[in-house]
Amino acid sequence: MTRLGLLHSTIRGEEKLLLQAARERSVEIELIDIRDQLLNPDIFQLNFAVALERSVSTTKGNYAVQFLESQSVPVVNSSRVAAICADKFLTSLALAKNGVPTPQFAMVFSLEQAVAATEQLGGYPVIVKPALGSWGRLLSKVNDIDALETLIEHKEVLGGPAQKAFYLQQYVPKPGRDIRAFVIGGQTIGAIYRSSSHWITNTARGGTASNCPLSKELENICRQSSQAVGGGVLAIDVFETDDGLSVNEVNHTMEFKNSEAPTKVSISGAIIEYCLEVAQGSTQR
Amino acid sequence: MPTVCPTCDAQVVLPAGTELSEIISCPECQTQLAVKAVGDEPQVEPAPAIEEDWGE
Structure with missing residues (x-):
């Protein structure tokens, strides 16, 4: 029987669905709270054939994935996928490089460049996002240059280093x-x-x-x-x-x-079955 | 067996099927609580605050 390591921090509804899906498929799960781990290759006990990364913290999750991959354990998702998807600028670059339609975007590091980039992206409104972030937090729809100046100044004065890299995206009107x-x-x-x-x-x-x-x-x-x-x-x-x-x-x-x-659709079931395929080496991660 | 909310001292009964590290709400004060132990001697503690890198 394939044993699956489930890397987690807080257990959300998603993790409970995954546990249920695994039980329904007689897949043995090892719950691994990454906050309790000592990621030292000399002492870490590997008791699973594949790992599924479900940490709510991107930083901790990425380190845990890197660690397991260094120990030759396949992880869903891989560190390569995580590195791209965790960063909106890297995601946009990957999409654009591969010809996938995506809103126009730019990364800038100053107000002057933000103003110039906004003009190139079609003018106001423009979207300013943290490159690293989720759940719709700190998204800004900037309607004019006054708001852009204020937003950039606040980030430059109050933000950490990551907040001072300004990811701008063309505003796309949505049908609700x-x-x-x-x-x-x-x-x-x-x-x-x-x-x-x-x-x-x-x-x-x-x-x-x-x-x-x-x-x-x-x-x-x-x-x-x-x-x-x-x-x-x-x-x-x-x-x-x-x-x-x-x-x-x-x-x-x-x-x-x-x-x-x-x-x-049993999304949880599909994820578990995909992990089993990865463990068996029968799928391209 | 119930445990006690660390914020308001209310009795908290873990719902059936509660998992370790799951987040629940205190029925009295609505404080978010992280489950630290299940079974005969359940324990809860205040849930961690959302951090900048949390998400999908």
């Missing part, structure tokens, strides 16, 4: 919703609309989930996006635009507890 697609090994297994009257549609910020029927266009852009970031288990956020679909972000430790009901 965006699409979140669940993609495993390049295959789109389900998708939801995230609807909100606010321009931020994250469910963590109040967006509501409903089923999004799969289309060839969605499946194709998700497959391309998956290939661009290195595959694995991904949640891909997609805008609907007048010019077709456009990929906004790619998430590598996705949350899905509110998406199994509307999609009627």
